[in-house]
Amino acid sequence: MNKRPLRVLLAKLGMDTHTVGVTIIGHALREAGMEVIFTGLKQTPEMVCAAAVQEDVDVVGISTLSAGHTRSLPRLARLLREAGAEDKLLVAGGVIPEEDRAVLEEAGVDRIFTMGSDTRDIVAYLDQWWAERQAEEAA
Amino acid sequence: MGQDAGDVARRLLTGEIAAGARAIRWLDDRDPRGPALLAAVYPHxxxxxxxxxxxxxxxxxxxxxxxxxxxxxxxxxxxxxxxxxxxxxxxxxxxxxxxxxxxxxxxxxxxxxxxxxxxxxxxxxxxxxxxxxxxxxxxxxxxxxxxxxxxxxxxxxxxxxxxxxxxxxxxxxxxxxxxxxxxxxxxxxxxxxxxxxxxxxxxxxxxxxxxxxxxxxxxxxxxxxxxxxxxxxxxxxxxxxxxxxxxxxxxxxxAGDFARRNGLRARAQVINLVKDALTARALELGGDAIFDAVDARRIDPHGAAEHLLRQLDERIIAA
The missing domain is CATH 3.40.50.300 (P-loop containing nucleotide triphosphate hydrolases)
Structure with a gap:
């Protein structure tokens, strides 16, 4: 058992109520030994930021399937910076058109997983990030 | 975020959410900074x-x-x-x-x-x-x-x-x-x-x-x-x-029971911490050999525990 499990907050922003994807991701991450915190639906960026700080998670994962993400995700990234939580990894997944990618990455989204992503790739990405982060802290 | 136990303790005592959140993370992860942090906040x-x-x-x-x-x-x-x-x-x-x-x-x-x-x-x-x-x-x-x-x-x-x-x-x-x-x-x-x-x-x-x-x-x-x-x-x-x-x-x-319950809780925690630490030390002394002996039925579990405790006693006396 991992002595120091990765903690991941999974949330959905705005009026998007499509939960199948985020639920599957949550279970995949749990199976990979991570602690997954769900916040529920209809969250504002402010609510997600507050939860990420209180839970002291390492990763904030946002599932988005009904647009609005070009406004809400940059706002969340800014709030996390203002809260001194810019060291948390910000990951987005779902229906994200290719033309939005640059805007989001520019705004501080660290990684985007589009529709059809394999949960194993997501787990591998997070595992690798966590291993590197822990190695950095140990150094 | 400051990573020093004293700094995090000071900030959480002022009510800073991020500092309290980090403190709990350390305690949950059994980070070596946890005990120093608790020592600093316990009087409060x-x-x-x-x-x-x-x-x-x-x-x-x-x-x-x-x-x-x-x-x-x-x-x-x-x-x-x-x-x-x-x-x-x-x-x-x-x-x-x-x-x-x-x-x-x-x-x-x-x-x-x-x-x-x-x-x-x-x-x-x-x-x-x-x-x-x-x-x-x-x-x-x-x-x-x-x-x-x-x-x-x-x-x-x-x-x-x-x-x-x-x-x-x-x-x-x-x-x-x-x-x-x-x-x-x-x-x-x-x-x-x-x-x-x-x-x-x-x-x-x-x-x-x-x-x-x-x-x-x-x-x-x-x-x-x-x-x-x-x-x-x-x-x-x-x-x-x-x-x-x-x-x-x-x-x-x-009835004076509010403080008494705090005291009982602290006492139970002290006992648990001592138990954990002694167990870790005894197991360190015994290494894998003692478990191999149990596996091979050369010694039973009670005997193995006795053996480890005797070794621990001897080391304490030697020190």
Whole structure:
């Protein structure tokens, strides 16, 4: 058992109520030994930021399937910076058109997983990030 | 975020959320900075009322907690919540979903909600829950709610942690035999029948009252234990429960039991820490050889334990 499990907050922003994807991701991450915190639906960026700080998670994962993400995700990234939580990894997944990618990455989204992503790739990405982060802290 | 224990301790004592959150992470991860941090904040603890909420899965513990938080907030009290959910014994992973039912408090600066996985600990809490409650106490929260995992028949560690333990039941879940078996029935300070609008409410309430009546006969010195009703999903019953919790604190303080419970909790924690440390040292001395000997049936488990303890004694004498 991992002595120091990765903690991941999974949330959905705005009026998007499509939960199948985020639920599957949550279970995949749990199976990979991570602690997954769900916040529920209809969250504002402010609510997600507050939860990420209180839970002291390492990763904030946002599932988005009904647009609005070009406004809400940059706002969340800014709030996390203002809260001194810019060291948390910000990951987005779902229906994200290719033309939005640059805007989001520019705004501080660290990684985007589009529709059809394999949960194993997501787990591998997070595992690798966590291993590197822990190695950095140990150094 | 400063990574120094003294700095984080200073900041959490001023109520800074991020510092309290980081402190709990260290304690949960058993980070080496945890003990120094606790040493710095411990003198500032002892004021908060720790309220345990326990009961079977599906009883509505999170929804009840959400309602009580709203009630305390309407009275101007600051509230922290430790919501414990089970970790997988196979992968160590966990789904921590209690926040979902408390989302309306997300932006309230007077409410701090923290989710914890049990991380291999039996008994309905994580190993870190006691220490996390101390952090919230030091941060100045008036109430620290500890919501356990859904418990079965004997996971009652929360009783040793909380000043006031609330047992939540729902109509139609368990028959009489289950209630009799359940050690949790012996432990509660306040009983709540949640989802009281459901069929079977009267029967569940009667069973509880009968149990409590028998309990009172064997412990005549104890004051009467309230049985309250709630429909937490509709916000019904919160005021009465919060008042019963406040009355329980007043009664504990009047009898000198509030401080006494803090003392008992600290004592139990000291004993556990010594146990853990001695166990680790003894196992270090014995190495794998002692377990190999047990596997080969050259020595039995009791003998092996004796052997390790003797070695430990000898080392202490030599030192």
């Amino acid at each position: 603890t002892g004021r908060a009322q720790i309220v345990g909420i326990t009961g079977p899965p599906g009883a509505g513990k999170s929804t009840l907690t959400d309602m009580l938080v709203a009630e305390w907030r309407s009275r101007g009290m600051r509230v922290a919540v430790l919501a414990v959910d089970p970790s997988s014994p196979f992968t160590g992973g966990a789904i921590l979903g209690d926040r979902v039912r408390m989302a309306r408090h997300a932006l309230d600066p007077g409410v701090f909600i923290r989710s914890l996985g049990t991380r291999g600990q039996a008994g309905g809490l994580s190993r870190s829950t006691h220490d996390a409650a101390l952090v919230f106490d030091a941060m100045g929260y008036d109430i620290v709610v500890v919501e356990t995992v859904g418990v079965g028949q004997d996971e009652i560690d929360v009783v040793n942690l909380a000043h006031t333990t609330i047992i939540v039941a729902v109509p139609g879940l368990g028959d009489e035999i289950q209630a009799v078996k359940a050690g949790i029935m012996e432990a509660g300070d306040i009983f709540v029948v949640n989802k009281a609008d459901r069929d079977g409410y009267d029967a569940t309430r009667r069973q509880m009252e009968m149990m409590l009546h028998l309990r009172a006969q064997s412990r005549p010195a104890q004051p009467e234990t309230p049985v309250l009703r709630s429909v937490a999903a509709r916000g019904e019953g919160g005021a009465e429960i919060v008042e019963a919790i406040a009355a329980h604190r007043t009664r504990l303080e009047g």
